[in-house]
Amino acid sequence: MKLFAAHLATLKAHFRIIFTYRGMMIIQAIRLILLPMVLAAAWLSIEKTAENPYSDSDYLLYYLLVPVILNLTDSRLVFRFPLAVRDGSLSRELLKPFPPLSGYALESIANNLIQLIYLLPFTIIAGYLVKDRLLLSHLSLQLLLFAAVAVALGGLVRMLISGSISLTGFWLEDVTTLNLILNGGIWALLGGMIVPVATFPEHIRRFAELLPYRYMLSFPIEILTGRLSTTEIWQGFAVIAVWSGIFALSMRLIWKRGLKVYSAYGG
Amino acid sequence: MTESQSESAIIVRQLCREFKVRQKSEGLAASVRNFFSPEYKTVHAVANLDMRIESGEIIGFLGPNGAGKTTTLKMLSGLLVPTSGNIEVLGYTPFNRDHDFLKSISLVMGQKQNLWWDLPPVETFEIHRRIYAIGDAEFKTRLSELIAMLEIENCLETQTRKLSLGQRMRCELAVSLLHQPRILFLDEPTIGLDILMQKKIRGFLLDYHRRFKPTILLTSHYMDDVAALAQRVIVINNGGKIFDGRLKELTEHMRPEKVMTVIINNGEFPCQLREGCRLIHREGQMFRFLVKREIVGELAACLYSTGQIADLSIEDAPLEEIIGQLFVSDNDSAATAQE
Numbered sequence: 001m002k003l004f005a006a007h008l009a010t011l012k013a014h015f016r017i018i019f020t021y022r023g024m025m026i027i028q029a030i031r032l033i034l035l036p037m038v039l040a041a042a043w044l045s046i047e048k049t050a051e052n053p054y055s056d057s058d059y060l061l062y063y064l065l066v067p068v069i070l071n072l073t074d075s076r077l078v079f080r081f082p083l084a085v086r087d088g089s090l091s092r093e094l095l096k097p098f099p100p101l102s103g104y105a106l107e108s109i110a111n112n113l114i115q116l117i118y119l120l121p122f123t124i125i126a127g128y129l130v131k132d133r134l135l136l137s138h139l140s141l142q143l144l145l146f147a148a149v150a151v152a153l154g155g156l157v158r159m160l161i162s163g164s165i166s167l168t169g170f171w172l173e174d175v176t177t178l179n180l181i182l183n184g185g186i187w188a189l190l191g192g193m194i195v196p197v198a199t200f201p202e203h204i205r206r207f208a209e210l211l212p213y214r215y216m217l218s219f220p221i222e223i224l225t226g227r228l229s230t231t232e233i234w235q236g237f238a239v240i241a242v243w244s245g246i247f248a249l250s251m252r253l254i255w256k257r258g259l260k261v262y263s264a265y266g267g
Numbered sequence: 268m269t270e271s272q273s274e275s276a277i278i279v280r281q282l283c284r285e286f287k288v289r290q291k292s293e294g295l296a297a298s299v300r301n302f303f304s305p306e307y308k309t310v311h312a313v314a315n316l317d318m319r320i321e322s323g324e325i326i327g328f329l330g331p332n333g334a335g336k337t338t339t340l341k342m343l344s345g346l347l348v349p350t351s352g353n354i355e356v357l358g359y360t361p362f363n364r365d366h367d368f369l370k371s372i373s374l375v376m377g378q379k380q381n382l383w384w385d386l387p388p389v390e391t392f393e394i395h396r397r398i399y400a401i402g403d404a405e406f407k408t409r410l411s412e413l414i415a416m417l418e419i420e421n422c423l424e425t426q427t428r429k430l431s432l433g434q435r436m437r438c439e440l441a442v443s444l445l446h447q448p449r450i451l452f453l454d455e456p457t458i459g460l461d462i463l464m465q466k467k468i469r470g471f472l473l474d475y476h477r478r479f480k481p482t483i484l485l486t487s488h489y490m491d492d493v494a495a496l497a498q499r500v501i502v503i504n505n506g507g508k509i510f511d512g513r514l515k516e517l518t519e520h521m522r523p524e525k526v527m528t529v530i531i532n533n534g535e536f537p538c539q540l541r542e543g544c545r546l547i548h549r550e551g552q553m554f555r556f557l558v559k560r561e562i563v564g565e566l567a568a569c570l571y572s573t574g575q576i577a578d579l580s581i582e583d584a585p586l587e588e589i590i591g592q593l594f595v596s597d598n599d600s601a602a603t604a605q606e
Contacts, residue, residue: 002400009397017385091346092381095374097366098398260348263286 006098007106014110029067029118036066039194054199057135058225062196064127064134065221070193071115073155073216075162076108077101078179082169085262094259101255105159112155138226146233150220153240158183158216160247167251170258186211192218198227209236212243275355276450276482277320277343282352284313284338284506312338314506316352322449323480327487327497327514331594335506336486340452343484344374357449370399373448377458380435381442382427388438389423392445399446406445413441416471433464440468444475453485457492469495490586502590504597514586521592522584524557529570530578537573538566552577 018025040063044056054062081104084090093100127134161183169175188194191213197205198218208214219236222228228236290306291297313335320326330336341347342354345361345368354361359368375381382391396406414420417437422430430438436456443451453472457465469492476483476496487493493500493514500517502510510517524545530553531537540546543559544566558566563581570576583589 002397006394006397006400009394013383013386013390013394016390017383020385088379091341092379094346094364095344095369095372096398097369263347 003098007102010098010103011106011110014107015114018110018114025115025118028115029122032067032071032115032119033122035193036063036070039063039066052199053227054196054225055135057133058227059196060130060134061136061225062221064123064130065224066193066217068116068119068123069151069154069217069220071119072112072151073158074108074112075105075155075159076111077104077159078162078166078175078183080104080107081163081166082172082175085169086173090262101163101251105163108159109155139224143223143226147220147223150215150223150233150236150240153237153244154216154220157212157240157244157247160244160251161212164247164250164254167254167258170254170261187213187216190214191216192221196221198222198225210239212240212247215240215243274321275319276322276324276357277318277484278353278355279316279318279339279343280353282313282316282339282342282354283311283350284335284342284347285350286310286312311506313342313349313503316503316506316508318501318508318511320482320484322482325476325483325485325496325498327493327500328484328503329486329493329500329590330503334503336503337454339503340374340454340484340486344372344452345369346374370446371448372450372452373443373446374452375439375443375454375456377436377455380427380439382435382438384428385426387424387426388419388430388442391427391438391442395442395445401446409445409447410441413444416474417441418467433460433467436460436464436468437471440471447479447481449481451481451483453483453487455487456485457487457489465489465491472496490590494586502593504594509597510593517593518583518586518589519560521589524559524584525563526582526584527556527558527563527566528578528580528582529554529556529576531575532577534575537575538569541566 040059043054043059043063048054081090081101084093084104090100093103162179165175165179165183168178172178190197190208190211196218197208197214200208215236223233286309287307288310289301290308291301316335316339328336328339338347342349343356343361345364348362357368357371359365359371361368382388383394392410395401401409414423417440419434419437419441422434422438425434427435427438440456456472457468460468472483473496475481483496485492485496497514499512500510500514501508502517510520512520524543529536533552536554540556541562543562545557546554547557548555556566558581567579567581570579
């Protein structure tokens with residue numbers, strides 16, 4: 001309970017800080033919205049093949065929700081933690097009776113939640129403008145709940161992947177390239193950023209369904225399109241649980257070894 | 268091991284910490300060579316350090332830059348893992364980062380901050396209260412005491428980044444002491460502060476120690492801090508201990524003479540100079556001598572009896588000079604031993 005109160009106080013502190021950086025938040029929101037808008041326009045303008053299970057309505061719903069899901073599952077750990085190792089500010093966290101990585105994770109969560117203030121109005125207005133082309137009659141409370149859980153779990157697995165990459169900052173001076181490879185390029189391709197995973201050729205789709213990337217973006221939206229059965233949704237949750245376990249373990253191992261080489265640079 | 272088994276707050280045995288530092292010669296060819304075959308040099312930041320500090324002591328932990336002071340403090344607070352040797356702080360092994368241990372210590376670094384940069388100090392205090400699970404009543408009492416002692420009531424609600432260095436340092440001390448640590452590691456707490464603020468911080472630390480009796484390990488390049496606060500000094504050089512004792516013992520050991528400055532009214536120096544008294548400077552009617560401690564009283568009495576004295580002062584050599592001399596003699600003996 002005391003630990004929860006400490007986490008809550010830290011989260012609130014990050015909320016207060018982020019509110020002081022409004023300009024930066026607007027720029028971030030624009031960045032999140034632009035690419036999905038371009039992709040939606042591209043997919044709507046081309047002729048779909050017979051094998052493509054997605055209708056225009058699906059594409060519209062998909063790319064309307066991409067900025068929101070993208071933001072909610074985002075993790076800033078990979079940018080903040082290696083910097084803290086380099087400038088020595090990690091020392092400050094290590095001296096507190098509080099899990100050191102929690103502070104960075106909470107900063108990321110606070111950032112994602114506040115970003116919704118900028119993203120949701122855009123999504124609602126854009127949704128209203130194309131409401132005649134959207135088919136939402138299949139949406140139920142159960143689907144919404146499944147999607148909400150999928151977003152939370154997708155955020156968790158992305159945080160753990162980012163965490164594992166960021167902890168290599170104990171050894172590497174710059175982890176951004178590693179992040180671009182493991183958590184950027186592959187994720188954009190196999191997570192459903194460029195092309196929705198459901199529209200992949202079957203063998204690639206099956207492969208993507210086994211990797212963690214789909215669950216950080218495409219999976220919650222696939223749930224909302226109503227194209228996944230309850231069994232497929234539970235299978236998805238199981239895959240997330242396995243990957244979360246793997247990355248949580250990897251973080252733990254890297255953390256233990258990393259602390260031993262940490263030199264507390266810069267004081 | 269639990270604290271009840273140990274009277275000492277800090278016990279350090281044969282502590283060593285090495286760093287591997289990559290070496291690189293100048294030029295492109297050396298860079299290419301170094302890329303394929305990097306060369307490393309092992310730096311012994313702390314070497315076989317032994318020390319024992321009792322509960323409630325204030326220790327001045329001194330040494331030149333690079334002597335290993337901050338590395339030792341980081342090992343004592345659990346930030347660094349020793350290469351070898353043992354450390355017990357309040358019966359805990361610091362590097363295990365036990366939460367009870369972390370709640371019992373505080374590390375204040377003059378050049379680093381614990382306050383949240385974008386929030387006013389009062390909000391950092393609140394977060395600190397939650398993290399250290401300080402009860403409401405205790406928190407209120409401690410905070411109001413610290414606010415009064417440190418005179419910070421006017422800056423509590425100003426964003427930290429907008430505070431002056433002196434205000435920030437006092438707020439740093441407040442947040443570091445809110446959980447009432449039993450051990451306080453102070454690394455250059457007065458660095459960059461003006462003389463008035465240095466004095467204020469020293470006064471506060473003395474007052475705080477008198478009231479709450481924490482064990483304090485202080486490093487500072489300002490010898491006034493050390494002279495005002497430390498009951499005992501531990502001096503290290505090249506990672507090893509070269510002196511451990513009272514400041515007075517260090518002064519007497521390194522400088523068996525006192526500096527006597529005499530200004531006479533007119534004429535020649537009125538007393539006969541005997542063995543153990545050496546003139547080091549003269550400017551008009553002002554004479555400065557190095558006088559052996561045992562004959563200082565005798566010489567002063569002689570001078571006063573002449574009725575020719577306009578002014579007379581007797582001082583120890585400046586502490587900076589004494590410590591500097593200690594480092595030089597340690598480096599000389601290390602060089603001789605190597606030969």
